[in-house]
Amino acid sequence: MTIDAHVHYWQFDPVRDAWITEAMTVLRQDYLPQLAKSVFAENAVDACIAVQADQSETETDFLVELAVQNPFIKGLVGWVDLSSDSIEERLAYYSRFPIIKGWRHIVQAEPMDFLQREDFRRGIKALRAYSYTYDVLVYHQQLKPALAFMHAFPDQRFIIDHCAKPAIAKKEIGEWAKYMKEMAQHPDVYCKLSGLLTEAAWNDWTPADFYPYLDTVFDCFGTERLLFGSDWPVMLLSGTYRQWKSLLETYMKNCSDTERQNIFGANAVRCYNL
Numbered sequence: 001m002t003i004d005a006h007v008h009y010w011q012f013d014p015v016r017d018a019w020i021t022e023a024m025t026v027l028r029q030d031y032l033p034q035l036a037k038s039v040f041a042e043n044a045v046d047a048c049i050a051v052q053a054d055q056s057e058t059e060t061d062f063l064v065e066l067a068v069q070n071p072f073i074k075g076l077v078g079w080v081d082l083s084s085d086s087i088e089e090r091l092a093y094y095s096r097f098p099i100i101k102g103w104r105h106i107v108q109a110e111p112m113d114f115l116q117r118e119d120f121r122r123g124i125k126a127l128r129a130y131s132y133t134y135d136v137l138v139y140h141q142q143l144k145p146a147l148a149f150m151h152a153f154p155d156q157r158f159i160i161d162h163c164a165k166p167a168i169a170k171k172e173i174g175e176w177a178k179y180m181k182e183m184a185q186h187p188d189v190y191c192k193l194s195g196l197l198t199e200a201a202w203n204d205w206t207p208a209d210f211y212p213y214l215d216t217v218f219d220c221f222g223t224e225r226l227l228f229g230s231d232w233p234v235m236l237l238s239g240t241y242r243q244w245k246s247l248l249e250t251y252m253k254n255c256s257d258t259e260r261q262n263i264f265g266a267n268a269v270r271c272y273n274l
Contacts, residue, residue, distance in 0.1 A: 006229030082123025102133030143179035162195025194229025
């Protein structure tokens, strides 16, 4: 089974989705499972994990309902206020929905010291009781505090979204690579091969632009802790689904069948307890 470990769904709302600017024309429409299903069929993808795009429990409830209606959504990463005094109560409530595998906060939009906040860390600590994962969404310049954050929770499973958004368009790699190597030393940290198209120059890239970054994460995490993901539909700002999946398949042409199966599905099953 081929699993896309990072897909978003929304019914476009210009107020709620203000991050989708007028320049992002292709994203200013609804993206729902029916459309995703046709994209997956065209690209030999069997299933996906839906990931929150809005920071509200309404978003989590929306994704739960989509998963009920669309069995190819095998798991979801929702949002809950991890800084709330009632976090344990909210997690207990959401534990009734086994389709929820983990949680995410859009830390890339937060101050540099956000991951040091005691209330947020209290929420992360509460995830362990339910074996929930936590998706780490940060920019490359936030990797230093993210590394310290992960060290504080040695028993928590983390998934780094979008390879921590390296500065591919600027061809910067040194600091990012250094911190990614350190993060990979945490045995329960996984990394998604997603979201990289939009870190390159939009619609003005070549496959070779990504290879140094792929070399780094393959060297750091190996083929047992990397997950194929698309970041659909956001990826459409810079390319097509077929382009991204084909790019990875070409890059991995010398990998064994087992290694390819791990990255394109088996690792997602293990990582998210699908």
